[in-house]
Amino acid sequence: MAKNASDKLEARLKAVLDGLADARWAGETPNAGAVLAEAVEQVPFDEHEASLLSGGIPRGHKALTTATAKLAKAGWMVKGRAGWSITDDGLRALVAFPTVDALAEALAEGTPIPADVAVPTAPTGAKKTAKKAPAKRTAKKAAAEPASSEAAAEAPVAPEAEQPVAQPVLEGQPDSVAIAGDFGAALGAEADWEPSLDAVQMGLDAASAQWRRTVDLPAGTYTFKIAIDRSWDENYGAFGHPGGANHELKHDGGPVTIVYDHATKDVAFS
Template identity: 60%
Template sequence: MAKDSKLEARLKAVLDGLAAADQDGGNANAGTVLSMAVAAHPFDEQEAHLLSGGVPRGYKALTTATAKLVKAGWMVKGRGGWAITEEGLRALVAFPTAEELGAALAAGTPVPADIELPAPVEAEPQAAGPAAEPETAGPEAAGEPAAEPEAAGEPAAEQETAEPEASEPEASEDRSGQPESVAIAGDFAALLGGAADWAPELDEVQMEFHAPTLSWVRTVDLPAGTYSFKIAVNRSWAENYGAFGSFDGANHELNHGGGTITIHYRHDTKDITIS
């Protein structure tokens, strides 16, 4: 299979995985979906070659190519995972093979307007259990005398009306000019519980936005050692920053004595600091 054909097949597998997650009613973990796509269409020797950052060439190509699916409006990437859109579901119907889907992406071909959403797969009905026995009637139904009503005329006790507590307004979070997500992608993701190192799409390596300082921060606890990482934007290698905030630059090197550290990143200045 040609190189471009393999990439098209993996992109098709990514959409198929997202469609399956949508059927289950939720978003998909990016790392899981990408791993399934690679397992279905393994790397050849050239694609398995590790780049300077320790990332397989084919893996970087795949994560970068998923931006085409986002641009086409067929999927979205968020902090809660990846999800297929209705347009993406219709694209799987309109372009059922990897070759057709790849050609549509390359040419910017929209999904025909007459393509309908695929029908959801209905769950198999559960076997009916034994019929429930009728409930035993209470004493009134059985003919026993009902309890005498309380004497009327006594004034009901007045209920105190509780005044609602005033709630403090939540602080607004200014995200203008900020990316959807920022990750610390490096060779220590497995220590954070990630499925693989150098995988910016994993939930385990995402940073949190701190509005007061306009910074993205992440605190990690690492054993003593030397580590490498980059800042990756929007769960992809398409936009990443290395040493000195250089776009697609050399890796950050961290000589760590062990313990907890906090990594800070400002997207407006591309400054990366560690405390």
């Protein structure tokens, strides 16, 4: 079992790649939430990792989402609008670097895959396929699960100011809502139009049952859609139409608050 935060993160990255390989053999393209949830199920968060950041996201989930950029940069996986998938080189990497340590070292040092490693045409090894995570399972739910006794004993104690704050549960609301558009990079995201990233998530206002996000943007015209549960499987465009035309924001520059109402599926600006 992984013994520290770095080891656990490396094990989860291996689980992400393994899960994507399983999905490919099954002819599936899972969304980001399902991929990440399965990795966390295999290597659960400890108490510290499960604690929530100011945006309501478990710190371990944010670390894992950020770390998957290494897999994409290596050319081993693709983060697409339709879901995440493993590449041929990703399958070759699992053959060339079959252990967590070997895979982590290859990622860290940029080790090329040996030329004589062929793309497998069927699952390799005796690895048991992990139980597929339900489509609606997310890291938020994983954060509510108790950590193992060993993990809890090893977890560093978070500062008191960063302890989880009880979040209200509102019926009928999704687990997460993202403003995915052409200004993702301006919000600190690794890419535009990528709803799985933490940087583009909105926050739920319990009093109004609306999702809000204040962004500071340069003057210009921007386009975006509302994406539900970190994927494009459910998304809403102009006038709340499912999969509709992009929302358009003509902005003079400075802060603007985007408000999404899941009852109407539409947005407003203030």
